[in-house]
Amino acid sequence: MSKTDKKAKKILPLMIVAVLSLSLSLAGIAITAAEDFGGCEGCHAEIAENFSTSLHYTGAGMKGEYEKFAAKEFGIDMDEYYATWNCSNCHATTCEKCHEGGHGAEITIDTCDQCHFKKQSATFIGDMPAHSKKGPAADIHYTMGLTCTDCHNVAELHGDGNVYTSQLEAVTTECEDCHASPGKTVKDMTVTQYSSDIDAHEMHEEKLDCTACHSGWSLTCNNCHLDTRKGTQPVSDEFYLGVASDGKVKPFIKMDAIYDNATHTGYGAWFPHNSNR
Incomplete structure (x- = not known):
């Protein structure tokens, strides 16, 4: 046997071990990803990667806003708070949270309402938060037969690979997307x-x-008890305007948060989801 053959025999087992180790490492990654995304990442790797930093996955939107204002004033550890109150239940940690049934599953208002029933999807159809009672009116887009995904794009829902801490950063949809686009049609309707x-x-x-x-x-939102999560009294007969970070005047939501007998009143730019004309 030549020296070359002997070297080859020694190197071959090492190569097999190296390949096996790499395969096991990749398998570990795949298993971790499968636990998060139900195996969808096998075909939709880019979507899964972007989704892992999206607000739908991280839930950082509400958490980030509280950390900047009410929670900061009250000294609340929001990581601990989220764990205590199971806030992560509304995080879409698997694809089937929204795509129930897998391929071809239709995304409807009911899909979004699983988590957004406390504000956006409720007011959009003309209800008060949590569908507790009827609100003043439904959004004109709803009455025309539009749903959430007729306005909100894929990058907003799945993420675009960037890390955001608020909805104002992540949501890029603007009225001009349709209403400043001559010839635009949505569901066979010509857009004004x-x-x-x-x-x-x-x-x-x-x-x-x-x-x-x-x-x-x-x-x-009045009387929002962060300590008991009870007693919130949302009303619809107040309307606030303020100058947002982009310099434009926009609707602002007012929220009175209560914790340990202290009150924090905050105002923030808000998209009401109930256009009337």
């Missing part, structure tokens, strides 16, 4: 286009957001 010939538009252009005038009503 923005016109600067309207006096109010000409006067307020670049100063007011569309929702400042075109929202039918907005929520105000």
Whole structure:
């Protein structure tokens, strides 16, 4: 036997061990991913990767807002708070949380309502939070037969690979996407286009957001007990406007949060989800 053959015999087992170790490592990664995404990442790797940093997966939107304001003032550890109150139940940690039934499963308002029933999806169809009672009116887009995904794009739902700490950062949908796009149709309906010939538009252009005038009503959350999570009294007869971070006047939601007999009142830019015209 030549020296070359002897070396080959020694190297071959090492190569087999190395390949086996790599295979096991990759299998471990696959198992971890499968636990998170039910195996969907096998074909949808890019979507799964983006989704792992999305607000739907991390749940950082609400958590981040509380950490900046009420929780910061009250000294609440939001990681501990989320664990205590099982806030993660609304995090979409698997694809089937939204895509129930797998391929071809239709995404409807009911899909989104599993988690967004406390505000957005409830007010969109004309209800008060948690569908506790009827609100003043439904969003005109709802009455025209539109659903959440007719406005919100895939990057907002699945994530775009960036890490966000609030909905205001992650949501890019604007009224102009449809209403400043001549010839735009949605569900075979021709979309009414923005016109600067309207006096109010000409006067307020670049100063007011569309929702400042075109929202039918907005929520105000009173008596929100962060310590017991009971007693919140949402009302619809108050409407607040403020200057948002982009310099435009927008609707603001007011929230009175209570913790350990102390009260924190906060205001934040808000998309009411109930356009009336």
